[in-house]
Amino acid sequence: MSRRAITVLTMLAAAAGGCAGRDLPMTTLAPKSDLAQWIYDLFVQVTMWDALILVIVVGAFVLALFFFSTRVGEAAPPKSAASDLGLEAAWTIGPALVVLMISIPTVRTVFRSQPRIPPANALTIRVVGHQWWWEFRFPDSGVVTANELHIPVGRPIRLELVSADVIHSFWVPQLGGKRDLVPGQVNELVFEARETGAFPGQCAEFCGDSHANMRFRVMVETPEQFAQWLDHQKAAPALADAITDPSAAEGARIFANSPCVTCHRIDGVSKGYIAPDLSHFGSRTTLAGAIMPNTPDNVARWIVDPQAEKPGALMPALGLQGRELENLVAYLESLK
Ligand code: CUA
Secondary structure (H helix, E strand, C coil): CCHHHHHHHHHHHHHHCCCCCCCCCCCCCCCCEHHHHHHHHHHHHHHHHHHHHHHHHHHHHHHHHHHCCCCCCCCCCCCCCCCCHHHHHHHHHHHHHHHHHHHHHHHHHHHHCCCCCCCCCCEEEEEEEECCEEEEEECCCCEEEECEEEEECCCCEEEEEEECCCCEEECCCCCCCCEEECCCCCEEEEECECCCEEEEEECCCCCCCCHHHCEEEEEEECHHHHHHHHHHHHCCCCCHHHCCCHHHHHHHHHHHCCCHHHHCEECCCEECCCCCCCCCHHHCCEECCCCEECCHHHHHHHHHCHHHHCCCCCCCCCCCCHHHHHHHHHHHHHCC
């Protein structure tokens, strides 16, 4: 294959994989959990059967071309039989066997991915889908965060999936299959990550204007890193009077007196609950449904005009600018 062809193929693969290069690889072909591995194995198995069938069918077709075509000088086409019991039996039993070979491993994987009894040492996390962001609640520790799910490697994770509004679908290609978040219902997803790393996820069910902007990340950490992260998230952030950076301290006062408090919770400051919890906003790597890196410039851009970044976003533009905006951004970034 020429070098040019390889380049074109690579670009096509990148485009098919979700473009921009930012969160690649968003792939099901590099499984990093038990669940993802089962699904991958099933995919490979079915693909092998399909390939075998392709070879048999195309082979039979090519052979037929050579052996059964009418040649020059031949008087008449070969006589055709009205029915052939042997052939009919073959093309009835053959496909039935194919369906059986594909359905047995498929059904087995379906049941395997739906454990009735969660493993005893499973860590339960409640996942709430919102238009268009993700809320993650750790019931055992009371920790609440958004858009970045931290989990320990090598421990079963049991997700309770619920929705605050419409149907969403939780999907982290490298950690397992999609599962819907349905209003008024709790769905479960159990898996165990096998490798540490940050794995991109995406809502996989059309849920409104910014469905494509409903991304998230799963940070798989060592048990020690995870315990440290959880401890850190449990601690309340510093209040305005205790913040040393004057700009951030001023930002804390601006936040406490702004309409932000009606929707956003900051531990010890505000009790809003319909928008992402900001208690440790500065410790996240992304914002706004993981659509952009968490940098002061991006936070400012987001606050100035949320709809420009995420069409249909419920957060209103508050008309903050200049010093006020800078101070508020400094405060939010200080919430490590
Ligand atoms: Cu939520 Cu698509």
